[in-house]
Amino acid sequence: MSKISRRKLITTGLTAAAGVAGLGVAAGLAQKYGLVPPDHGGIWGLGETLTYASQRLLTRHSLAREFPRSQISKPPFPNEVEPPTEEFKRLQAGRFADWRLSVNGMVSRPATFSIDQLKSYPSHSQITMLQCEEGWSYIAEWIGVPLSHVLQVVGVLPQAKYVAYFSIEPDTWESIDMADALHPQTFLTYGMNGDALPVAHGGPLRLRLPRQVGYKSVKFITHLTVTDSMKSFGKGLGSAAPEFGYAWYAGI
Amino acid sequence: MISHPRFYWGETGNDLTPTLFKLPIPASRHLVPTGYGYVLPDQNGWSRYLHFQAAWVVILTGLLYAIFGFLTGHFRKNLLPGNADLSWRALTKAVAGHLRFERPSEAEAWSYNLLQRLAYLFVIFVLFPLVIWTGLAMSPAFVSAFPATVNVLGGQQSARTLHFFVSLALVLFLLIHVGMVWFAGFKSRVWAMIAGRVSRP
Numbered sequence: 324m325s326k327i328s329r330r331k332l333i334t335t336g337l338t339a340a341a342g343v344a345g346l347g348v349a350a351g352l353a354q355k356y357g358l359v360p361p362d363h364g365g366i367w368g369l370g371e372t373l374t375y376a377s378q379r380l381l382t383r384h385s386l387a388r389e390f391p392r393s394q395i396s397k398p399p400f401p402n403e404v405e406p407p408t409e410e411f412k413r414l415q416a417g418r419f420a421d422w423r424l425s426v427n428g429m430v431s432r433p434a435t436f437s438i439d440q441l442k443s444y445p446s447h448s449q450i451t452m453l454q455c456e457e458g459w460s461y462i463a464e465w466i467g468v469p470l471s472h473v474l475q476v477v478g479v480l481p482q483a484k485y486v487a488y489f490s491i492e493p494d495t496w497e498s499i500d501m502a503d504a505l506h507p508q509t510f511l512t513y514g515m516n517g518d519a520l521p522v523a524h525g526g527p528l529r530l531r532l533p534r535q536v537g538y539k540s541v542k543f544i545t546h547l548t549v550t551d552s553m554k555s556f557g558k559g560l561g562s563a564a565p566e567f568g569y570a571w572y573a574g575i
Numbered sequence: 576m577i578s579h580p581r582f583y584w585g586e587t588g589n590d591l592t593p594t595l596f597k598l599p600i601p602a603s604r605h606l607v608p609t610g611y612g613y614v615l616p617d618q619n620g621w622s623r624y625l626h627f628q629a630a631w632v633v634i635l636t637g638l639l640y641a642i643f644g645f646l647t648g649h650f651r652k653n654l655l656p657g658n659a660d661l662s663w664r665a666l667t668k669a670v671a672g673h674l675r676f677e678r679p680s681e682a683e684a685w686s687y688n689l690l691q692r693l694a695y696l697f698v699i700f701v702l703f704p705l706v707i708w709t710g711l712a713m714s715p716a717f718v719s720a721f722p723a724t725v726n727v728l729g730g731q732q733s734a735r736t737l738h739f740f741v742s743l744a745l746v747l748f749l750l751i752h753v754g755m756v757w758f759a760g761f762k763s764r765v766w767a768m769i770a771g772r773v774s775r776p
Contacts, residue, residue, distance in 0.1 A: 367621075370628025378716045385720040390586070400589035403606055452587065452731065455716060456619060457604060458579030459589035460731060534716045568620025574716025575627060 354482050356498060357484060360525070361553040361561030362571040375572040382574065387533035390450045395460035395516060398429050399453075401523035404542065405492050411543065414491075417525040424473075428487075428549035431478035438513055444468045444476075451527055455542065456573065463524075465531045466514030471505045474549070482551045487562070488530050489546040497541050497562040498553055498571070499532065508533050511542035511544065535573040538564060578603045578619050582739060586730035595736060628709065637703060644699075654699075656692045665689060694748065702745050709738035 353359050358376035362368070407415070414422050419438055427433040447469055454460035470486070487498040503509055512531040513520050521527035525542030532539050553561045561571035580598035581588065588594065590606060601611035603618065644650045659665065669689045687695065711717045712725040712734035728734045756764045 340665050367624035367628055370624065370631050373631050378714075382716045383719045385716075387715060388722050388725075394586060396587050396589070396592070400591050452715070454713075454731060455579075456623060458581075458735060459578070460587045461589050462587050467658045527704075533636065534719050536715060570620075570624060570627075575711075575714035 360570075360572045361485075361498075361559065362565040367570075371570055371572065374575060378572070378574045379500070379502060382534065384506075385534075387451050387508050388447075390452070390462050392450060392464070394462050395450060395464060399461045399463045399515070399524065400459060401521070402455065402537070404523065407522075408491065408493075411491055415522065422527050422545070424545060424547065425527060426473065426477045426547045426549070428547075429480040429483045429551060430474075430549050431480065432476075432479050436473070441468050441473070441511060441513060441528070444472055446514075447510065448514075449510070449531075449533065451508065451531075453533070455537040456569075464516050465510055465512045465533075466517075466520075467510035467512035467531065468503050469507055470509045470511055470530070471507065473511060473547075474504065477549075479549055483549045484551045485549070485553055485561075487548045487550060487553065487556055488541055488544055489548075490541050491543040491545045494563055495541060495543075496557070497530075497539055497552075497564065498556070499535075499539070503532060503534065506532075506534070536575075538569065542546050576739065577601075577615060578617070579607060580609065581607065582736045584729065584736060585732055588732040595653035630707075633703070634707060637707075639700070648697075650696075653687060653693050654696055657688055660689045660692075698748050700744070702741055702748070704746060705740065706741045709734045709741060713738065 331346065350359075353376055358379055360371050360375040363372050366527075377465070396494060422438050423435050424437075424441065424482060425433075425435045445468070446466060448464055448466045450461050450462060450464045452460050474486070483501060485498045485500055486504040489496040499509070507532075510531040512525070512529045513527060515521065515524055519543060525540070525544075528544045529542050530540060530544050548556075550556075557563060558566050560566060564573070565571050576598070577600065580600050580602055581590075581594045582596050582598075583592065584595045590608060597609075600609070601613060601615050602609045603615040605614040666689065673690060708724065709728065711721075711730055712728055718725045718731075725731055725734055728737060
């Protein structure tokens with residue numbers, strides 16, 4: 324084996340030092356531009372950060388693929404849902420007239436909306452794919468109001484970084500960054516395939532997010548909070564998913 | 576794969592649609608009609624974290640390897656077969672020799688034989704790029720920026736099915752590769768891989 328020369332040692336040392344410094348600068352920049360996910364700790368943190376950062380840089384404004392009406396899956400596949408709570412049964416008996424979506428946090432005008440109020444805003448629709456991390460998928464027409472519209476109504480403060488959203492189902496909540504929250508295809512969905520959104524698909528209100536896999540499209544939404552940090556929510560990992568071992572960012 | 580051991584062709588597929596084929600294994604979700612009376616425990620959370628972190632290792636080391644392979648001429652010098660070796664006769668001779676499990680000649684300790692070269696080139700320039708491509712073609716965020724990556728494959732479920740077969744091919748290569756290394760002398764070959772040089776016997 325050849326002896327390691329002094330020059331080689333110095334070059335290697337300098338390269339390593341430059342590498343470490345470069346990584347430090349990269350980490351600082353990533354933090355500054357919001358490219359670090361809330362679940363960046365632990366052994367999977369590096370992979371998650373690389374995935375989230377690169378996808379966020381590539382896809383900030385890109386639109387999920389939309390499909391012709393002829394490609395709508397008939398019937399759409401309803402995934403299993405937890406047995407409804409007593410409160411849900413009561414609201415369902417009243418045809419969801421008493422269903423409320425409350426919005427608070429970093430907003431100038433906290434508000435509460437009924438489904439009818441949400442329907443009074445300009446209605447949008449998209450024919451997009453819902454794909455589950457398990458491997459199955461279907462295409463449906465989703466009808467609702469873009470989340471950005473509701474955020475505009477309540478007046479999001481400029482320091483906002485995340486929107487957390489909560490289901491009527493216990494321990495079911497997620498959050499997204501502002502790029503996804505303000506994205507034109509992120510809907511508060513109340514309709515599907517020309518009809519009301521069936522309970523099996525999250526009716527009366529589901530947050531629909533076609534650029535991430537299905538578990539981010541939470542069913543039975545009752546509450547939104549706008550915040551600049553996810554640290555005080557649950558275990559501080561961004562959503563319930565990482566607490567069950569699933570990634571916060573699910574764009575892949 | 577275990578959460579949904581059903582495969583499809585086209586854009587969409589689920590428990591309500593016909594399959595291209597099913598793997599004869601139980602699933603980790605009880606809605607999937609597998610014919611088994613039991614459900615396996617869910618392993619998808621950490622598997623997905625591991626999968627995507629490993630994907631970054633493959634992409635970053637693969638890029639370095641490819642850049643250095645071109646710069647140093649490694650691909651041209653050591654992997655590209657010579658013109659004379661690409662005749663049908665040379666090819667059938669090499670395949671026949673392998674099928675008879677002939678001991679490799681002494682010269683093969685110093686350079687890759689024809690089948691090795693073809694297999695390595697196929698793995699490096701076909702299978703790895705394909706497995707990365709078909710993987711990215713399943714990502715809803717990635718295809719929102721680059722829809723052609725999934726459209727030319729015929730849809731998201733087609734990408735999943737192709738990803739399954741390409742990764743199967745890579746696993747098959749790994750098994751045969753390790754088997755052949757064993758056959759050729761495990762210690763000296765593994766040392767050659769790590770050190771990049773062969774110690775003279």
